Amino acid sequence: MNTHVETQLAVPVTRRDHIRGRFDAPLTLVEYGDYECPFCGQAHPIVQAVEEEMGEQLRFVFRNFPLANMHPHAEHAAEAAESAGTQGRFWEMHDLLFENQEALDDRDLANYAAELGLDVRRVVSDILRGAYANRIRQDLIGGVRSDVNGTPTFFINGMRYDGPRDVYSMLQAMQEEV
Secondary structure (H helix, E strand, C coil): CCCEEEEECCCCCCCCCEEECCCCCCEEEEEEECCCCHHHHHHHHHHHHHHHHHHHHEEEEEEECCCCCCCCCHHHHHHHHHHHHHCCCHHHHHHHHHHCCCCCCHHHHHHHHHHCCCCHHHHHHHHHHCCCHHHHHHHHHHHHHCCCCCCCEEEECCEEECCCCCHHHHHHHHHHHC
C-alpha cells in the first residue's frame, strides 16, 4: 500500500535544520509540528520509537509549524526551543515541550529553561522579543510550499507520508524507501 501522496518537500534538508541523527543517514523523516498540538503530542513517542528502531539509518528533522490561531502558546514554545538551540539544547527542550504540552505558558517555558541549565534570562528575552520569529516564519513558509495544512505533517525521504501514525506503519513506509 502506497502511503505517500504526490507531495514533495519543497525545502530540502540542510544544516540549518534541527537534525537528530547522522546528517548523511540514508533515511530522512521530516516533521512539521506544533508544540501545543495534541496530535503532535501523540506522535512524539511514536517518532522517538521510530528513531530508536532505525538508529544510524535515520535522521529526524523537526520544523516549526505553530498554529497560533488554535494554539495560543505554540509560537512562544517554538521560540523557547529555538533559543535553547542556540545554547546547544534544542532537542532537550523539544522533548520537554512535548512531554509537558499542558503547561506551555511563559512561566513554564522559563522553568524548563532553568531545568535544562540554560541562561533563563536569555531564553525569556528571546521569547518576549520574538528573536526567532523569522526562522519560525521560514519554517512555516516552507511548510505551506510543501502543502502542509495541519500538524503533524511528515515527509519520508522528501515525499509526504499520510499513512497511519503508528510505529509499525511508519517503519514499514521507511523500509520501502531503503
